Amino acid sequence: MSVLVSGATGFIAQHIVEALLNENYKVIGTARSQEKGDNLKKQFNNNPNLIMEVVSDISNVNAFDHVLEKHAKDIKVVLHTASPFHFNTTEYEKDLLIPARNGTLGILEAIKKYASQTVERVVITSSFAAVYDVEAPPSKDLVYTEKNWNPATWETAQKNAVMAYCGSKKIAEKTAWDFLEKNKNVVKFQLSTVNPVFVFGPQLASSSVGDTLNTSCELINAVLKSKPSDVLATSIAGEFIDVRDVAKAHLAAFQRENTVGKRLVMSNGPFSSQTICNVIHKDFPQYDGKIAPVAKDTDVDNGNVSFVLDNSATKKLLGWEFISLQKSVDDTVAQIAQVKN
Template sequence: MWWRRTGILTVPRQTHIVKVARSPLPLLSVSCDSTARLQSRRSLAMAQDSGLVLVTGASGFIALHVVRALLKQGFRVRGTVRDAKNDRKTKPLRTCYPEAQHPVELAEADLLDDAGWADAVKGCQLVVHVASPFPNAEPNHPDDVIRPAVEGTRRVLKFAADAGTVRRVVLTSTMGAVHGEVDTPADREYDENDWTNVDFKGLETYAKSKTLAEKAAWDFVNALPAAKRFELVTVNPSLVFGPPLHGAYGTSIEVVKRLLDKSTPLIPYVNFAVCDVRDVAKAHVQALIVPEAAGQRHIINSGNVWLKDMAHMLREELSCQGYYIPFLSAPNIGLWLVGFIDRSAKMLYPRVGKVFKFSNKRMREVLKVEPRPIRESVLDTAHGLIQAGIIHEAPKYVRKELRLD
């Protein structure tokens, strides 16, 4: 872990939300075999009757891509933010998909406060719970990450159950809830049947928080009485790369940012399982509408890549455009020593030389999402960071048109 429609509706707390007419959705792209066509018709029928979707933490890196993907499919979207008056946070929601059939609605809500959640969920048939803290280094106080992740998840699910209209909730979990222990075998492929051991001594706080939050979600839904029960689906992405929308970028792409801004002078011998935020967004939409996804976990993963290979991809693309990309390897002892003063480096040291692989079978076969090439994800992350102004634009930089779908 180095790791427009152009309007916006604000839903104040305690304010009645007026239903608007639904619009038919465009057909989703599917394969040609009869089974896929049948699944597509069933999914489309569900989507056309889906009504309003609540997306929590809507201004975040992943959530903003999810909002865009939902708007493109014709969904009505309501997003939660902590401060609806913060234009820096809300403007991206107004501009992420200018052709939207409906303006995005906003509701103020905080993961650690009941206020606002009843109004946020009111009238919604679907919920995508994305909001969760993602630190770029081990926090001094783990509860600063664990508490909002677990309590926030329970809070969202409670108000979804109380609303009486919610049919399905998609929870954004993480690959770290599937496997997070660095001393376990690396000679096997992990899948949705695997769970991270939260008692593992060296487990990162983020992985622990997401594992506990996901387990709390399954326990909560399973304990609901039949009259209040809804379907739960989880999406478990690996390290998420891809272009940020309007400057909203996540901790997960810090690894690319650091290669570009010279804050990583030497390259550690570390390997990452990675995916693309555009595939993650599509997976969330599919998780909402595919009947077979109900009650299941879904790993979203493109494959594995060494940090040195990522640096090589970036050098090939950008060195001639005025960007210096490091090429020297960091000695393991050096990374260990740096770990005493840099908590990000300390998190990486146990992963040196290890490769952990993850299945994407359910991603492909159930959600019908084909991962894009890792090279495309890495390079589009870099171009996105430059074009968003997060990384300086060199005089020789050649602007690349980024595909956001």
């Protein structure tokens, strides 16, 4: 039996692939080009349990057909992680909304066409962005749980890149739940989603560390790029979760019965740029005088939160303690420091 991982070259997906290989699963990964697929295989020492297929653009709803057709008998589990995560566009439909929605629809339609009775579990990598209402006025009484949905529509999502990304994740996730409802008598699979907040932590391979990191880890890298004269934001920038917990949650999302039909909202609490900076000063004295200074008493101020995220249901379901902000920042920074030296 094999696990199909779409977007296997991504920051989160590489950790998922490693976790799967460590548990002796056979993995079929997709990458946008042969070269990217070959590089990933090399990174895993050409482990024979990892095979790669090319899916060049998930905007095409037929993009996954050849993969499901070829491997229909083997694939029991599908983990759909591929989706654009960046804010560098003004072409919101083309670059964010269409690939997110069509990627999700396309992989599910391909399962229906070629593997309706063999695929048993599907996990969609959604996001807290599908839960969080970007335009809601900040309030400590605004409580999000696994039950909330961002109100974005295809049209309202096109105001700016942040709204387009959040809209893309909401629309893609909704597409999956609606597909299952419509096709529950045709397909065999059960669905779960993993909805992380900002994901921090080391890249699986140091070779992925460049001047700019993936969108979420760049928030830590940006603190390392700050100047001693900079004053960093002490207000909460969002919530964080470590990539190793996100990878583990993808496995739990298909291995366990208690995760069927669930949205797993992955967060281990809020952070600000200054909180990250303080952790760096505490654990990496070599940055003293080189980046923005440490600030006193700047730990996240719960009096000033713009929302509350209550993911106690997910924590209870999963049952392990998530990696702390300090460890997540430490491991991210240690890897960057090692590559840059």
